[in-house]
Amino acid sequence: MKKLLFNKSLTFFIPLIAITFLFLYISYNYSMDNYTKLETKQNSKNIENFIYTLKNNHINLLSIEESDFVNIKKICSNFFDECNKNIKNNLSTQNKQTIDIKDDSCKNIDILTFYKKSYIINEFNFSNSKNELLFQLITKTNLALFSEGKKNIKIYISIVLIFLILTLFIGYTYQKQIIVANDNLEEKVEKRTNQIRHTMKELEKVNLQLYDLAHTDYLTQIKNRRSFFLHTDNIFKKLSRTDGIISIIMIDIDNFKSFNDTYGHEIGDKILKIFASSIKELLLQDEIFGRLGGEEFAIALPNTTLEEAQKIAENIRKRIERVVINIPHTKLFVTASFGVSDSINTKSIDEIINNADKMLYDAKRKGKNRVRSRLS
Template identity: 30%
Template sequence: MHCLGSVDERRVGRSLSGDPKLLGTTSIDGGRGMHDIIVMASLVACGVLCGWWLRGGLAQEGPPSDAPSSSRIDRALEHLRSIASGVADDLGEHHTRIAEIHNRLQEAARAGPEHLLRVVGELIECNEEMQRQLQSAETRLQHQAREIASRSEEAHTDPLTKLANRRALDVALEEGWEQHRRSGTPLSLLMLDVDHFKRFNDRFGHPAGDAVLKGVAHVLRQELGGDGVVCRYGGEEFAVVFPKRTAREVARAVERCRESIAAQTFSFEGAQFRITCSTGLAELKGEEDTDEMVSRADEALYQSKKAGRNCSHWHDGRRVRPVADAWTKRAVRTPEGWEEKLDLEKTDFSAGISTQAVFMADVSRRLAERHRNGTALAVLLAKIDDYDTIVAQHGDSAGRAVTRAATLLFKATMRDMDHVAEFSEGTLSLLLPGCRLDGAVTVAERLREGANRCRLPQKRFPPERFTLTIAVAEAEEGEDASDLVARIEDAVASTSAHGSNCTCALEGKETRLIGIGDISLAAGDNA
């Protein structure tokens, strides 16, 4: 039928055959068309409101350096208004055409089938054109929605490090505070500052400084990103919000992260750099607000800098103390039920403790990693003082009890990545990946002081107390596992020959006494 033009007669027939009452309606498939119109109008309204909110929020807070520019927001709003205006015009035009066709339908019904089919064809084309226009508007709206989402994300992201920015930090703190207020869930905050960063920038330039900041951000994301929200606070300062975590729970991870940063080699244009950082940790207390918690974390950070930098402190609500206290206090205090813990029949202290062969294999593996990427590595040997005398006077069971007490001390102090072994009878070894000599010395002193404070149940195990003589060394270039451990063994033997209960650090061929307990003056001459 040529009078229908481009209209498919079969489509018209199907439309008409579906329901004769359609002749008296204003739209074929009108329910679907009206539904789409309502949905699209809602999307337009939501899009415009989102745009106004985003712009208003930015204007109210003041644009930070990493926020999208006002002109970009204005363009997004203009696009949304244009789409909304276009949809409104299309809807108005569609309404007018539908009204005209409705009037003509009454006349066409009286004029005969041929005229009726022509008008119905126009109605179908009108609806299809409206569907195309709505689909086009929906596509453009989806594009603008993605643009707004992207710009909202940019508004909360630091452009240099790609970490969350100060605005995102405020949001995370507020959410954590609300959870704490409602249900008492803990909230902790870490502040971290790159040591001597201004001096570094002055010497090597800002591009090198930017490379270091990116590297620090990468380590923070790797070490702490699974537990908290890692943010760039500003300049060379970073922050990590730990929702639902106490300061004690994150203390080990904080120290591990600080040591990892110190062990990292940062590269820029062929040059390599090493940097350190200082940290401050605080946990939300009682009815205080987040500003007070931030202030306490800052105070702890200041104490770390005052203590010489490259260390961590924790403000517990009353005073500032080293972060290590968060987990070592319990390790160096004789716990309740000590006798039950040392019961040979009830507790297997060998769990998680490897043999010398396994330990040496791990040292070799870690040394290979060090040769590839320069990661620091330290090893510690701790000899139980007068072990042979304890066994000779009190029997093998006493020797095992002392060894197990020392093992408990090691387990309470070590990190997840560390490796402890019973190196030989009466001697324990500890592998400290990512740890430099100063960090290893700190661990050694914790162990030695912890042993000094331990008291064994004398009724069952006659030696009431025991002490440790410890030697630590950092792996040197080209050194294999046997050479490294042999150096430490020699230092332990040499130091033990002059006394007990002390810590010595190997710096090249020099031996430096750190903690001196029962040591003779002759050892000082030999060191």
């Protein structure tokens, strides 16, 4: 999360810094260009005024004498910051431009203008009527507007940079606060999540316990009556849609009442536990085994024909009669009667169970400890 916040900050601040510096660069160049144009325009006016003043002072520009230079220099100083006489042109001619003065009297003056550092330099070459160079006048004018503009721009840039630095600082401080708040929030969320997980696990355990209580017989730990009917009915409906078959075995412990009466309910409970455990060991995972009440049990056998169910019931009967229940001073042997029915020509699971129940009572009437179905 911290890395995410850091990346988001960079994503925001880097373009901000880039845009700010680009804006400052464009503003600086645009402003300097405008100031330079203003200075150039002003310089051109100064040159025109200088020539015009020379003319009005009756200085013959076609034949200037050496004595005229003092007066020329004096006039020049009214328009330019510095005026110097020079014969040899030792100055650089880089960026020179010729000033076009629309005056016939200036045809004998060659004027070149260029920039050097923070000055505008004008080079006046005075020639006679034969185009021979008489002397050279070099003027220097400080770029006042340019310098002032440069100063103002520096102040402006400084203000913008200070604002940008403050913005970055505030953003950084805010980011740190967010990270701290996020850490605290993550800690609280993690703690709360762990509590919820623990609660969910406890609820899951409770739900499983409630499910067991609702669906399991407390004594034998097999399905109770409600659970048996619920699961068996679901399987019956699924098999009915595919023309499948299900068989039911009803089981009743023989003479169970006499065990309770003779040895007490504690021994009766022990018999029920051992009886259920012995049958459960013989069943497959998809076969449903439940206690319907008292000493009555039932087994649902999905995809099992009546003949196959009868064989299973016979194997269980034989296993039960071999079980020995040890009690103080004696041993008990238990038998059970079985009634078997299937889902052929039936419309509900209750009908199958009723048919199996009838077969069970038939087994009871015919001597107990036996398996009965419509096949036998």
